[in-house]
Amino acid sequence: MAYDIEKSDPEWRAELTPAEYRVLRDAADEAPFTGEYTDTKEEGVYSCRACGADLFTSEEKFDSRCGWPAFYDPKNLDSVEVQQHGLSYPVVRCARCGSYLGELFEGEGFDTPTDKRYCINSLSLRLKSADSE
Template sequence: MSYDIEKPDEQWRAELTPGEYAVLRQAATEPAFTGEYTDTKTKGVYSCRACGAELFTSDAKFESHCGWPSFFDARDTDAVELIEDRSHGMVRTEVRCARCGSHLGHLFEGEGYATPTDQRYCINSIAVRLAPDEG
């Protein structure tokens, strides 16, 4: 896969903290209920911590009580890339930043949440950065 932003691994390691690198570039998962944005209600835009691409808005964030920030839709259909993930003995849908290919989390569907899409983008806090709305 080719991305608008591609960097050698050494550069990603230098630019990201070890925790950010593990999640964004190695598809690790931060521990549940430890992320900075799990319960935040601040209005704003969530961007990729690796490249700054705008990915999700607070308007699509909802409380799923799963331990990670959850969104029912991406900011823009082109903002994220969905990839089948067969790791850990299950089939899931991985969510990556479409601009730099960084791992963000996973997408789950049909869980019955009262959201417009019946989708849950389960995103690692450490993979995104919230820019609060002005005002």
């Protein structure tokens, strides 16, 4: 798949910390309940830590008690890409640079406008506070 932002592996490694690279480029999940945005209630926009694309907002964030930040919808449907790989849960990627964000779960019965839970790694995100805009 071609993305708007394409970089070589050495370029990504130079720009990201080892932990960020492991999540964003190697599709590893951070340990549950360890991410900086798991319990954040601050208002703002969550962007891709690799390329800066706006992905989610605090308005769509909810407490799913899953150990990772959870959103019921992306900021714009075009901002994320959902890929189905075999029998595993669908993978969520940044539509601009292809970085791994997390997984999508459906049908869990949360009291949200959609029946979806975008379970996203904090290391994939950067919060731009509403106060700073």
